[in-house]
Amino acid sequence: MLSTHISLEDTPTLYSAPSSSTKRSYIWRLKVEQVKLLDRFSTSNKSLTGTLYLTATHLLFIDSLQKETWILHHHIAAVEKLALTTAGCPLVIQCKNFRIVHFIVPRERDCHDIYNSLLQLSRQAKYEDLYAFSYNPKQNESEQIQGWQLIDLAEEYRRMDVPNLNWKLSDANRDYKICETYPRDLYVPRAANKPTIVGSSKFRSKGRFPVLSYYHQDKQAAICRCSQPLSGFSARCLEDEHMLQAINKANPSNRYMYVMDTRPKHRMQSWWASKKDIGRIVVRISSKIWRDEKIRESDEKARLNAMANRAAGKGYENEDNYSNIRFQFVGIENIHVMRTSLQKLLEVNGTKGLSVSDFFSGLESSGWLRHIKAVLDAAIFLAKAIVNESASVLVHCSDGWDRTSQVCSLGTLLLDSYYRTIKGFMVLIEKDWISFGHKFSDRCGHLDGDPKEVSPVFTQFLECVWHLTEQFPQAFEYNEAFLLQIHEHVHSCQFGNFLGNCQKEREDLKLREKTYSLWPFLLDDQEKYLNPFYTPSSQKFTVLEPNTVPFNFKFWRNMYHQFDRTLHPRQSVFKLIMNKNDQNKQLEKEIKELESKIKQQKTRHTDTVLTKESLHCIHADSPALKPSLCFKKEQTLLPVNDAIRTIEGSNTADNRYSEYAEEFSKTEPAVVSLEYGVARMTC
């Protein structure tokens, strides 16, 4: 393979493209010229011609206008080689950030080389081969350490006023002995002792026993999380019952608590129904079921069914065994349903020449928005239980790292305005997603693994947050770009934060020494992520009460079509407002400076005798100040021009109606039409 240097001047527009300083010395392994990049939505196969480079980390396409398209290998979800055409060999690359590129490589051999290289480069077997381990943002060691220390979860719990009278820090999991997928530091009710914790963890799937996720200072209510109880195997576990009791007691303001199972009830039943043949389940049917009139009346077969169904009920806590528990199912589907749903959605939206009708029926049949609504509804239930009833809530799903993370994090986002700030959102992700063991590497397919483990659970969380920002335009410090950027890096493997599936794994990988944290980089750039409409609420606990009637849900174009520029608005309000805001601040500053100057002048003059001339002097000063303001004003025109420039990008060629334009240029048929012969003059 050839190997040469690419030297590039412009900084790429793509988020995760390497910075220009590092880029200069990029080494490419493969270079193919005369490659065509097809317009994804064009029905007339419009294309750009350029050169394709393959580097160790990126695929780079530079078109004839010198515009660069960078694709990180880790972002590649699928590469597909289509059947050879007269123009060349088509290669379709689908990315995890929803970019889809369609190349046509003139020679099949080249296409084959690229295809094989990409397959190899996009599927790493070891963590150590991921980009984060080679990425060097030119930070020194102390900056690296500081970066990792930016988010401190112990401090976050202190912010919630934990530990306190009712909640304590437990060292039970210091060495990951009780639960491998939990963090070392766990907060539990003060009444829960070690035997209770150990016993409860044995009763819970993967040892994920109930721990504190969020403590609501005002209501003294807590959000706890865990995995499903293994009550199908043995009917009850006293320690687990104690644990829940302790959680309940830790909340002095309400005598009952909620247990939220985030799974849909019907799925639970079918899961258990499929397990019933294994025969290793010892179902102890409580006497209650035999007393049930209907069952006694029915025949043997129906009785068996009922037994199976009752067994199905054992995937969650038996209310009989737990006192003061209110049980709640919320129907969020599992990772497989979600994966299929997103696939369907993307299929529909990738269609060329999509009609409005196909778009909506596709949106409907994918079920995507229904799932988003279900997640948000669950979070609302959680928030309401805390706010309206001051009740503590224990949330779980199966393993307690997917749906549970969604519901806990969204619930607290509704409750606590801190999480609606940039820093707070980082904390929220660190706490409910990273530290509690959402399996980022499995769900995002960072390594070449089981495709059935991949699921857009975190993407759904971001989409729910986006829907909230749409409903409450002033409540969030961050904007859509922030959510998109986080999504980008969850998949990029450029930073260490999202690598691995749990904290233990991250420690074993020594990520803190070998990679960098994303958060300081986002904070440095925070200008880009600020919401100009943000109005911080005066109170800490300003609860958001979103309305989840279906018409409040929209397709998130800027996520799923973020790289399809032609579908986007042609002008950005955001830039303009941010500039206006900046100018306002600048002007205010200037006013203050002027005022202080005037004051100084005044005092100086009052020191001397105040004469008419001196007064004149002050006035003479003020017109001189005017130009400086005017100058600022002219500067403000820059972003405006910028906006116009984005319009210039909008041309008829970008849009599908332009394809009718061929009608204009078609030559007139030479044959005189028959109409002429029968035409008769009137008038």
Added chain:
Amino acid sequence: MEFSELIRTGRAEALLLPGPGQPPVRGTLCITSHHLLLSAGHGSPGDLWLLLRNVDAVEKRVAGNSGTITLKCKNLHVLQLEIEGLEETLDIASSIEALTSLESVTTSYPFFYRPQSLRLGDAANLHPPDHFYQQVALQTDAWRLSAVNRDFDVCASYPPALVVPVGIGDEVLARSARFRQGGRFPVLCYYHTTNGTVMLRSSQPLQGANRRRCAEDEELLRAVLALGGGRGLVLDTRSAQAVQQARITGGGTEAKAAYPGWKRLHRPLERGRPLQDSFVRLVEACTDPSLSMDRWLSRLDGCRWLTHVKETLTAACLAAQGMDREGVCILVHGAEGTDTTLLVTSLAQLILDPKCRTMSGFQSLLEREWIQAGHPFQQRCAHSAYAQARPKHEAPVFLLFLDCVWQLSRQFPLSLEFGEGMLLAVFEHAYASPFGTFLCNSEKERYLCEVKTKTHSLWSSLNQSKERRRLRNPIYTPNPLALWPSVEPQSLQLWAGLFLRWTRPPEPAQEAWEQLWRIVTEQEGGDTL
């Protein structure tokens, strides 16, 4: 006629439920000849002051000794009145029904409305009929102002002053008019300054099954091509099949052989009943919060409203593109040339002409391309989405236009001087208004009813400075370029500000809008320092 004969009960005690997000009001209900008032006393903020013409449907329900009247308004607001007393309920309902079904124009409210801040006739010079011609005359002397229709003899739905090619005499126009349905011969509606191409509109030629021709009509269109670059495109807003059908009843389209240089393009746009049905079904879906996500999406799909938006924008973009990029002259027509034709011509102008995107430019666009061009507002907007009566001539063509403008404003948020508030205001006033602007079906009828001298103009009201915050776009930045919108389904949105206006609380969006104004005006305040 005395209004008082129709009012069976003038007063009653009632509880008003104005809809989700707003508090109920208890007070005295009062019906006057044109209004329904409900006051809790001393001008409290929740007072209702409802123009009866705004009521689209009245539903009454009685239970025991009280009743509920549901008023469904043309601006899509639904409000409920709970009235004590069976008799009163029935009387009030029938009074409202009687007063809302009055059809006479001259007894309508605009002829009585006399606000203190406005003077009659103020708006007469706001959008003078020959203003458009003056603008064209600045650029070229190839077009003239013809007074052939000064007595509305040649065409009942055209205004008296029309712009036509210089070399074409009035008698040719009159002949051409006879060959066009309703006398709507081709007239200039837009002159594209950048390259001198033009857009004309007309009605369909009366070709008929015998494929008749008209020498004068052909001469007129030949003259247009001679002035505007030599190539022309007839954009027919019907399908080729619909044109075939129209021939049977005497209509048709321009035969290729008879009009050399003119090509034909069919872009079928829905109008009439199908469009009205689409509107009704969309509003039904939007007012039903009990729908599941799947039902909602399937009803949004089933009503086809956004399909209409997409098709309309596409047709307008095509026309605009033909002029701007291909340098061809465009003639737009459907059948009568008063509905979909105007949709295309007005939108194409908004896309191409920065002047139309200003506050006053937009008003004169509406005035010229809709009101004076003879869109039958009275027929089309007689009822909105709630009326139970079988629609006769109703169709939300104008609303579809406003929706398309809104889509443009979403994709080019800085390029229109007016905001969503302006579009909402125009929508409301087109359906029910104290102003005379949207009364009647044509200039002729307006002349006969003396609308211009006896009613106030909406424009002078909207141009008052107190309306600024509501109607203007605070971040408007003049943009000299054409606006080419994306028409992909992913780029189009449901106009929540209109269709969901009354079903969800407006606060968050409203506050953000206010803040936008604050951010922008803060700076202006700084300038005056």
